[in-house]
Amino acid sequence: MKLIQPSENTIMDWRDVNAVDKIEYALKHGNYKTRQLAAEALEQIGRPSSIPILLNAMNDKIQKVSIAALNALEALGCNDDLVISITRKRFNWVKELRDKEENRKVKKDKKHNIYRWKRASKESFDRVKEQLKKPMR
Template sequence: MLQNIKYILIKLKLIQPSAQDIHKWTKAKQAEKLEYVLEHGNYKTRKLAAEALGEIGYSSSIPILFRAINDNVHNVSIAALNALEMIGCTDELGTTIINKRFNWVKNKREKEAKREANKNKKYKIYVWERSSKKSFERVKEQLKRPMR
């Protein structure tokens, strides 16, 4: 009874579910509550809900997990990808999207690691002379010489 009242308060957006609530819903295999939290929760609960949906493994939550891939928080999108992989999304579109997204995440992490590695590296910057400055200096030298 208390859990139902708490879920109503969550739906009214008065409170956010805790990790314990998500854990209880995972044990009870209440996918509809987890799907709601994945769509409307804060970033921590969205991540936990995506992981929980992967543990439950219902194929009915695949469309919601596909929408969660485009989440602004990268941890949520990665959790959704992992959940889709755990569920075993076997259609061609699903595997293509999962592979491309995992490659994107891998490339992003490699770029960040490369940036961190080159953070303290010092570069030599050469100062090039402007051609207009050179021609001005040449004209000054010519004016100093006597005319013939």
């Protein structure tokens, strides 16, 4: 198989003819968009033989690819306790990332009350003025 990145239409054609081996190859060796599309295609095909490759794709560096792989694993409805616990933990990780991003946005949009502080030069000037009013000894 060539290392050319297949287009979205090509992956959808592979999905329609159930070319699982080509889609799995694209999931392993494609760019991030191709990997995401391949995981979504495997979800729609729904073959349990794709579970090991989807488990590897679940740990992808790109968050969208790992989420697509998680969705595919959930759609396959694997009854294995290990797979269920792994996907549950991974979904919790994704939820934590989304919560952190939401909190970051909230903190960014929050208006801060900035109080006007006294300038040191004005304060020292007033102190010198007061000392000059006092009689010298």
